[in-house]
Structure formats: C-alpha cells, structure tokens
Amino acid sequence: MPGERQPDIQISVDHLIKRFGAFIAVNDVTFDVRRGEIMGFLGPNGAGKSTIIRMLCGLLRPTSGRAMVAGVDVALNPERVRQSIGYMSQKFSLYGDLTVAENLRFFGGIYRVPQKEIAERILSVVEMAGLAGREDSLVSTLAGGWKQRLALGCAILHRPPVLFLDEPTSGVDPISRRRFWELIHELSDDGVSVLVSTHYMDEAEYCNRIAMIDQGKLVALGTPAELKNRALPGTLLLVECDEIGHAIELLGSAPGVRDVAAFGNTLHVLVDREAGQTDRLIAWLAAHGIAGARVRPIEPSLEDAFVQLVTGNREAA
Amino acid sequence: MLDRIVRIWVKEFLEFYRDTGARYRLVIPAILQLLIFGYAATFEVFNVPTAVLDLDHTQESRTLLADFTNNARFKIVTVAQSQPQAEAAIENGDAVAALVIHAGFANLLLKGQTAPLQVIVDGTNSNEALVALGYVGTIVETFSQQYMVDLAGRTAAGRSMRVVQISVDQRDWYNPNLNSRWFFVPGVIGMLTLMTIVNLTAFAIVREREVGTLEQIMVTPIRPYEFIIGKTVPFFLIGLFQVILVAVTGVLWFHIPFVGSPFVMLLGSSLFLLSSLAIGLLISTLCKTQQQAFASNFFVLNPVFTLSGFAYPIASMPVVLQWLTYINPLRYYLVIIRGTFLKGVGLDILWPDMAALAAIAAVLLTISTLRFHKSLE
Ligand SMILES: Nc1ncnc2c1ncn2[C@@H]1O[C@H](COP(=O)(O)OP(=O)(O)OP(=O)(O)O)[C@@H](O)[C@H]1O
Ligand SMILES: [Mg+2]
Numbered sequence: 001m002p003g004e005r006q007p008d009i010q011i012s013v014d015h016l017i018k019r020f021g022a023f024i025a026v027n028d029v030t031f032d033v034r035r036g037e038i039m040g041f042l043g044p045n046g047a048g049k050s051t052i053i054r055m056l057c058g059l060l061r062p063t064s065g066r067a068m069v070a071g072v073d074v075a076l077n078p079e080r081v082r083q084s085i086g087y088m089s090q091k092f093s094l095y096g097d098l099t100v101a102e103n104l105r106f107f108g109g110i111y112r113v114p115q116k117e118i119a120e121r122i123l124s125v126v127e128m129a130g131l132a133g134r135e136d137s138l139v140s141t142l143a144g145g146w147k148q149r150l151a152l153g154c155a156i157l158h159r160p161p162v163l164f165l166d167e168p169t170s171g172v173d174p175i176s177r178r179r180f181w182e183l184i185h186e187l188s189d190d191g192v193s194v195l196v197s198t199h200y201m202d203e204a205e206y207c208n209r210i211a212m213i214d215q216g217k218l219v220a221l222g223t224p225a226e227l228k229n230r231a232l233p234g235t236l237l238l239v240e241c242d243e244i245g246h247a248i249e250l251l252g253s254a255p256g257v258r259d260v261a262a263f264g265n266t267l268h269v270l271v272d273r274e275a276g277q278t279d280r281l282i283a284w285l286a287a288h289g290i291a292g293a294r295v296r297p298i299e300p301s302l303e304d305a306f307v308q309l310v311t312g313n314r315e316a317a
Numbered sequence: 318m319l320d321r322i323v324r325i326w327v328k329e330f331l332e333f334y335r336d337t338g339a340r341y342r343l344v345i346p347a348i349l350q351l352l353i354f355g356y357a358a359t360f361e362v363f364n365v366p367t368a369v370l371d372l373d374h375t376q377e378s379r380t381l382l383a384d385f386t387n388n389a390r391f392k393i394v395t396v397a398q399s400q401p402q403a404e405a406a407i408e409n410g411d412a413v414a415a416l417v418i419h420a421g422f423a424n425l426l427l428k429g430q431t432a433p434l435q436v437i438v439d440g441t442n443s444n445e446a447l448v449a450l451g452y453v454g455t456i457v458e459t460f461s462q463q464y465m466v467d468l469a470g471r472t473a474a475g476r477s478m479r480v481v482q483i484s485v486d487q488r489d490w491y492n493p494n495l496n497s498r499w500f501f502v503p504g505v506i507g508m509l510t511l512m513t514i515v516n517l518t519a520f521a522i523v524r525e526r527e528v529g530t531l532e533q534i535m536v537t538p539i540r541p542y543e544f545i546i547g548k549t550v551p552f553f554l555i556g557l558f559q560v561i562l563v564a565v566t567g568v569l570w571f572h573i574p575f576v577g578s579p580f581v582m583l584l585g586s587s588l589f590l591l592s593s594l595a596i597g598l599l600i601s602t603l604c605k606t607q608q609q610a611f612a613s614n615f616f617v618l619n620p621v622f623t624l625s626g627f628a629y630p631i632a633s634m635p636v637v638l639q640w641l642t643y644i645n646p647l648r649y650y651l652v653i654i655r656g657t658f659l660k661g662v663g664l665d666i667l668w669p670d671m672a673a674l675a676a677i678a679a680v681l682l683t684i685s686t687l688r689f690h691k692s693l694e
Contacts, residue, residue, distance in 0.1 A: 054693065057536045058536070058691075058692070059532065059535060059536065059692055059693045060692065060693055060694060061692065061694060078691070078692075079538060079540075082536055082537060082538040083538050085536065087533070087536040089529055089532050089533060091529040091532075092529070093528065093529030093530045093532060093533040094530070094533070095328065095332065095530060097331075097332050097335045097336065098328065098331055098332065098335075102328070102331060105324075106324055106327075106328050107537070109320060109321065109323075109324035110321055110324055110325075110534070110537045110538075110539050111537055111538065112320065112321070112538075138335075154533075
C-alpha cells in the first residue's frame, strides 16, 4: 500500500467499488491525496462523487476495495477515522433554528474540543469565516455564502488533518466562492488535505490535482495543466460562423480535424498541431457555402478537457 | 459520554424553545382530547325513554312518578301494569330505563324507613343509561327532601324526624361494567402519551435525517447510544409532563377520583414512555422521510389503540387478536393507570403488568438501538 510506505499520504483509495443493487455507482477507483494537497472531484451529476466521499467518511460501506484516511482503514475502524476528518455534505446541514455560536458550541462539544480551548477556537473560526458580529444570528437567516463558511467552520473546529467538502460552493455568489476558496488554500497551507467536489470549472483550476469522474469511473487524474494537455493533443480553434449545425457536420469531415464541440453559438475545433490550420478551415467552410467564418486559436480550458475526456470515456464503454 | 449527551439536550431545548408552536402543539391537543373524551362519555341526554310501574298506588308514589313525568330528561313511553311488562319494555328497546315502585312504598316512608325505588337500566347503551341513573338520583333526592319538609310541617315532631331516604336499586343489564368518563379519562392519558411520544420521537429523528443534520452528526465521533439518549430523554420528560397535565386536569376538572399511589402511576407511566420511545425510534430507523414516518405511525398506532382495551373490551375480541394484545404495551398501561386512578391498587396487584411493560420496553429499546447505525444504509 502506498499509504503505508509514504507517511505523507493522507487519503489512499484502492480499487474502491460501490454497488447499489445491480447499479455500480463507483467503479474501481484508485487515487491518493497527500498532506496539504487540494484534490478536486470534477464530474457530471450522478458521477459518483458524493458516494466516494461518503465511503471515505464511513457513511457508506464499500462493496469492495480499500479506503485509508489519516492512516486508518475506514471500513474496519470508522469511529477512529471520524476524529480526523471534517465533512461538509452537499446539502447544507447545520441547525437553522440555532444561532451561529450555538451551532459552533454544539459541534465543538460533540467533537470534545477541550473546554479551555473552545471559546478561542470559536472566536478564530468566526473571524476566519467573516461572521464576527453575527454570532447571535439564527443560521436560517444567514445568506448562502455565510452559511457555507459557517459549515466549513463547524467542520474544522476540531482541527482535522483531512477535510471532505462535497460541492461546498453550490448556489453561492462568485465573490463568496472566491472567498471560500481562499479559506481552502489557507487550510491547505496549514497542512490540511482537502478533497473537494465541484461542478465549477473555474474552481477546479484552483485545485492542486483534479480527479475527473464519470459514470462511477475515474477517467483522468492530474494537475489542471496536465489534464488539458492530455485531453487535447493538438490546437484548439474557436470558430464563429452562420449555420452552426451545418458547420459542425462540415468541419467533422474536414482534413486534419480531430473533434468538434459546440459551446453556445460558437464551435471549439480540435485540429492537428500544424501551421496554417486557421486559414485552411476558413477556406473549407467557404468552399462548402459558409462564408465569412472567423477562426482563431484559443487556450484550451478545463471544460474542453473535461468534455473531451468524458466523451472518450463514454465511447469506450 | 455525559458531556455529549448534555450538548444534545441543550440543542434540543433551544430548538424546542425557538419553535413557539411546539409548546401549544403539546398542550392544546392533549387538553382537547381530554375534554372531548371526558364530555363525549358524559354528554347530557334528554327524553330518556322510560317505562314506569306503580304497584303502590298511593299519593306518595304518584307524586314521585309525576316528578319524572314532568322532567324533560325523561319521557314516559310505557305505563306498565306488571313487572314482566316493564322489563319487556327494556328488552324490546322501547325504553332505556324502567322505574318500579313496589307496594308498601308509602308505608315505609311514613314510618321513616328507607323506601326502595327499583331502577332498571339498559346497560348496552351505557352512556345514556348512566346519565339517566344520575338524573334518577337527583329527582329522588329532591323528592325525599320535599317529603321530609312536608312531613315536618304536618307533624309537630318534625325536628326530631330522621331523613327520609329512597334507595335506588340499580340493576344494570347486559353490561355490568358501565363505561364512564371515569373509565375513559385515565385511558386518554395512555392514548395521548403513546401518540405524542411515538410521533415526536419518530419525526424528530426522521426530520434530522431528511434535513441532513443527521448525516452531519454521523460523521462525528459521537456514539449511537449517546445520540439516542440525548435525543429521547427530552421526549421522556415531555411525556411525563403530559401524563401529569392530563391527570391533574382529569382530577380537577372532571373530578375523577385518584385513589391510588402517584408513585405507582408514575412508575408505570415511565415504563410505558420507554416503550413508546422505542416504538418511535424503531419507526425512525425504518423511514427516510417524514411522510413515510407519518404513514408508519398511522399503521402502528391504529392497531395499538384498537387492541388495547381502550374502547373495545379485550374479552370480546377474537382469540387471535386477544393474543396480540399481550405484546401491546398500551394494554398493560391501561390496566395500571385505571387501577391506580380508580381502584387504588398497588404494586402487589399490578406487578405482572409492570413486569410485562418493562419487558416490552427492554426488548423494543434493544432492537431499536441495535438498528440505529451511524451509517446511511
Ligand atoms: N443510496 C443509494 N441507493 C441507490 N442509488 C444511489 C444511492 N446513492 C446514490 N445513488 C446513485 O449513485 C449514483 C452516484 O450518485 P452520487 O450522489 O455519488 O453522484 P454525484 O457525483 O455526487 O452527483 P451530483 O453532482 O449530482 O451530486 C447516482 O446515479 C445515484 O442515483
Ligand atoms: Mg453529489
């Protein structure tokens, strides 16, 4: 096991499988997360992200495979793992009819944060989450971003070395999201390993590494830059023209074109890395009746890589 | 252990305190149910169909019967000529009550002796019959007081006269144990407690599951029993409060006698509360949504009420259903609560019911605690 050889590994997932009846929600997933690393889970709805996280928290029992968290086998000793993890579930789940301070005191008490430290820790969490002055507000009256930061605060009161965040920023405005990610980076700087799932591509860029998950399978794993390069071996061109539908068909059969995908009313076209591709495409379209197309090379985004990898996975299946 | 449990108690208390509707939901339905059952069991009746039979044929006997004839509570439907005729009126269902004045009635009155008035009531319609009996008592009382005053006025020896009495000879046909509010109100305590506690417990935990807070609790190092104790003890206290509330209201408002030991009653109530908590807990482990919990509660509570002896006598149930009543905690609790309220019996008599209740509570609590895992499966 890598987790045993390298003490720096905080999460080690080995051939993890989860079935619900005949349905395979998590299909043979293997990865590691190092101390202080931010690992992002990227994947469409129903990919199995939450299911993996729940198995790592000991909330679901793996059908087979092994999960080690903070050096403990989760399936064998779920109770020992729980002291070492913080968890924010996909659905906001603090007590809405308690105040900010009451929620913090509640979870502090349940985690047995020492009595003489609790006040100071609550203070620092309140400060970190920007909740100063809101200690006595009922949680149900807080706006989304504040709620998420409080939930994070409740999850780290007991200073866990491993943090699981399941779509922590869903439904939160961009400024609050940015602020939330600053907090995640601060925690990571302090050595906390963070496993965070998200639907937002821009957020995935903030992660040290990304695990792309689709239909229960781990389809790719690497840094954002690695994934873009691996998924898109070629040049990505942005095409703006009329008759998009017709253009997709035309470009699909153009020489040197590897892939065409629609993005709004533009097309992203992946072509072989050669000189003169831009002019060749314009000419090809014009020759087939679509004049005035604008084509320019673009930097591939994670979204391009994601679409590419997920389509590849589905075609292989 | 205790520190975590206390944390949960504090949380439960705060949630209860903030939910201003909760205290009314606990008190108002309880009192309402008590009043409904208290009054439904005793509602007033008018025009009770009555047969009369006068075998004395004296001034006194006619005066007494006239008091009945002129009273709106009674409607004389049959003037019988013989005892069998009077009894037939009840058997045919023509009359609910029959009044029989035997020969020699006036004679006994004059001598200052107790003069019997025979009252026969149809026990199958126990409520009406019981209320009718009460009215008979009032009318007879008024009659005898009036008679005494008259007699005192007519005779010089009035002041030394003894009080004239007419005894009512009740013979309740068909149903020797007349139901009354005395019988119902203690039963309401059992029914209400069961309903409140099972609902509160099941919903409280299922709500946390549905909202997601249960998942958040499950990833903490809390032990299942710490959570269960933290979650259920407040409901136990609420249940005890409700028992006392309904009992005190029953005694003060309906004048139900409480002749037994409060200690025995509270002991039985505690055991019953534990059983109710366990049933609620068990339902909560089987349900994912509050809607499911609602349906389950309905399916569980209905047979528990029906097979308890609250409204339908166990002795008149089919044998198979009678067996089922032996695993019903409400059955034993009703015996305990009626026994302590009305008969004043103690542990020497009630211990088998207490033991059965304790056994049921222990089994149910064990099953529900074992079923309560800290996992989502
Ligand atoms: N308890 C369960 N029983 C049966 N199927 C389940 C259960 N939990 C999850 N699933 C199924 O497993 C699949 C993966 O679900 P999961 O919640 O892990 O996806 P996800 O990647 O988190 O999706 P989302 O982005 O929508 O949160 C889904 O198809 C879901 O319906
Ligand atoms: Mg999910």
